[in-house]
Amino acid sequence: MAKINRVFPHITALLFRLFFGGLMLTHGIPKLQNLLTAQEVSFPDPLGVGAVPSLILTIFSEVVCAGLLVLGLATRLASIPLIITMLVIVFIVHLNDGLSGQELPLLYLIGYLGILLLGPGKYSIDYLRK
Template sequence: MKKPVLEDIGLLVLRLGAGGMMLTHGYPKLLRLFGDEPIKFMDFLGVGPVVSLSLAVFAEFICAILIILG
């Protein structure tokens, strides 16, 4: 059975919106990770600030792009 077109459009808008909002939080962290300043980030897992920031960038930037792509 075929899905209605409006359902597909709604899911697309939801995906683009959620991914776009995540990107707005991940992009500054990405710039901080590859910037010249020393990394000061909360060590929430006890693995060091660089690894913690890298995991946050992965979750908020890379995964957001994957959500947008579907």
């Protein structure tokens, strides 16, 4: 039983990374395709930096950082842009939508905070690089 208890946190970290990173890719990849193929970009600009820079920052977070989570590479560092993206979505983009509009990004936010705190675990590239 003690051996299982030592492995549990690593399996949990792996599942969190695969689940939250993999699911976020399903949001980011369509945005990347849109950026690459659209003649004109239509995207929210919650921080006032412009639609295209906002989209690029979101794609970086949702594709690059989510991909790094799946691999377990620079895990804690990669979780930070995802946390920031979810904070912007919850507290700026969907501020007036109530819980119905904030529920999914809040769930992602909790997951990414968990990954930040838990770390990559033993089943990651980060662990192999030690």
